[in-house]
Amino acid sequence: MDKIIIATRKSALAMWQSEYIKNILEKTHGVEVVLQGFKTKGDVLLDSPLAKIGGKGLFTKELEESMLRGEAHIAVHSLKDVPTFFPSGLKLAAITKREDVRDCFLSMKYKNLYELPQGAKVGTTSLRRQMQLLLLRKDLKLISLRGNVNSRLEKLKNEEFDAIILAKAGINRLNLEKEVNFTYAFSKDEMIPAASQGALGIESIENSELEAVLSCLNDENSFMETYIERDFIKALEGGCQVPIGINAELQGEQIKIRAVLGLPNASEILKEEQLVSKNLYKQAGFLLAQKMIQNGAKELLNRALKMI
Structure with missing residues (x-):
């Protein structure tokens, strides 16, 4: 193929992920790779928890539709956002080597979860994190936190929250540890991560030539772990x-x-x-x-x- 178009969300993390894949494909195959930005429903509907409005598939649907219309060839997703089924004509073509899979505590004032005062306000979008936070600290006041990573950090800095919980992978990719005073990565015994956390999933149109080009992105260990x-x-x-x-x-x-x-x-x-x-x-x-x-x-x- 002479040119590959990547459908991507416009958030900083999504753009980083797409640029990362673009660079690998260009260096490995010498192919031209172009990014095409889209705004998804998950980026627009920020007033309600994801669980109430349809789940993480809201972040992938518009990108999938663009591929089915022939406007793009692939989409780069955080694999944890990708449903386990795909529309006809699309497939999961590659899974990259994982970043840190753990969840991370971020705060401007407190070193870790255990130093938070009674009834502290903690921001998280995830019901999985909510459940496990309450296993560790039943007194916490948990508040839904939507938006991209940078907007969540701004809310923390503006003291809307005592702490927020994000994926360590996103923090590492965007080099965000310097933005806050304290970070604490939960052990997997404290907080079990989401399925596929830390891995990127490359969704593509069904095309054997394209799939051969994308095969360089696959990581065998990551494939086995995320398969389970x-x-x-x-x-x-x-x-x-x-x-x-x-x-x-x-x-x-x-x-x-x-x-x-x-x-x-x-x-x-x-x-x-x-x-x-x-x-x-x-x-x-x-x-x-x-x-x-x-x-x-x-x-x-x-x-x-x-x-x-």
Whole structure:
């Protein structure tokens, strides 16, 4: 191919991600890569929590439609925002090496979650984070925080919040640690990340020549880890509308899997942790989901939906 057009959101993080992929493709193949910016519903509808207005698919729909109209060839997503199904004519063509997968605490005044005063105001968009924060500190006042990364940081600096929670990957990519006085990356035992957090997913039109060009972006370890996580979410029929954390971490010849789900107020949760051989990665997510379903996961998630 002589030219590849990337459909991208216009936020700083989305542009960084698209530029990152653009640079790799240009250096590897010498192909011309052009960015085409779009504003998605997820960028416009900022007054309501994502879980109430349709979930993270709101960040991908306009980009997918642009590809189906022939206006772009690929879209670069945070893989955690990508649903487990794709419109006819599109596919997940590549998954990049992961950045730091952890969630991160940011504050102008307090070193970490445990130094916050009683009833502190903490901003987060995620029901998954909300549930796990309340497991750690039941006294916190959790407030929905929408908008791009930079606008969230401004709200923190303007003292609308005592702290906010963001993905460490986005902070690293945009070099934002210098913007705040204190950051604290949660361990995976404290807060289990979202499925696919830290990885970029390259969605493309179905085209064998294009797919061959994009293959240089694939990371085998990231593919295995996110395969487990996405399969787990798919089996539970869950998305960002319900509180689910799932992380698979390759450790030599084994993969450590941590999973949590429950009610947004953390009054009831299910939590699992297991080690599996990496050779069994294609079954691991589904089997773990089935185990949690037998322990009442579907019923718990149905109740969680009613609480949103």
